Amino acid sequence: MHIPTPEELRSRRDTLGMKQTELAKRAGISQSMVARIEAGNVDPRVSTLNKIINVLNSSEPRKIHAIQIMHTPVLSVQPEDSISRAVDIFEKNNISQLPVIERGIPVGCISESVIVKAIEQQRLHKAHNFSVRDFMETGFPTVPPEMDVETVINILQQNHAVLVVEGRMVRGVITKHDLISLIV
Missing domain, CATH: 3.10.580.10 (CBS-domain)
Structure with a gap:
């Protein structure tokens, strides 16, 4: 299982055009926590990281075939x-x-x-x-x-x-x- 780095999380959020505040709100955490995680200043709990990843995954635009x-x-x-x-x-x-x-x-x-x-x-x-x-x-x-x-x-x-x-x-x-x- 790949655990994303702070840089990967920030890059993915940016690619989706999502602000830290939106990610925080949808994940049920504070914006400052998102900022600290992305800066690499804090190691989040697995449950917090899962919330962030779930929000990012659910925000992926669905491909139309x-x-x-x-x-x-x-x-x-x-x-x-x-x-x-x-x-x-x-x-x-x-x-x-x-x-x-x-x-x-x-x-x-x-x-x-x-x-x-x-x-x-x-x-x-x-x-x-x-x-x-x-x-x-x-x-x-x-x-x-x-x-x-x-x-x-x-x-x-x-x-x-x-x-x-x-x-x-x-x-x-x-x-x-x-x-x-x-x-x-």
């Missing part, structure tokens, strides 16, 4: 699905991109912008039965369920969505909208 903010079910299409199926999902759900998932494993994505570009280039005609595979792009980045939200935020700065994958199977999706609702 991908699994806590992802949403399910994940709307998706399969590579063999028709383009019209993807367009129907876009319209019904007011979205512009979908992951392409085959047997639970992400293999790419399809977006309205790629479909529109194909129409503009006259590669996409109603007479043809194109599949999602014909216009599939590189997939969304993936993260494990225990990934911290700060990393997810960084990834979403460059991408529209992040898939939460456990093993190789998609478990959920996180979009920029999910982060906005997290803040609100």
Whole structure:
């Protein structure tokens, strides 16, 4: 068992942005006792040290993980699905991109912008039965369920969505909208 030094206690309290008076009040001891312990002028009882450590531990900000903010079910299409199926999902759900998932494993994505570009280039005609595979792009980045939200935020700065994958199977999706609702 590691017994923290006075410097470690002070550093941890400072990192948490906590004043000596707040720590003292929450631990049920005097502010002067906290000051003397942090200065190394007094060796506290084990019970006093435990009170301080418990307050510091309970004050740690709780990490939010991908699994806590992802949403399910994940709307998706399969590579063999028709383009019209993807367009129907876009319209019904007011979205512009979908992951392409085959047997639970992400293999790419399809977006309205790629479909529109194909129409503009006259590669996409109603007479043809194109599949999602014909216009599939590189997939969304993936993260494990225990990934911290700060990393997810960084990834979403460059991408529209992040898939939460456990093993190789998609478990959920996180979009920029999910982060906005997290803040609100």
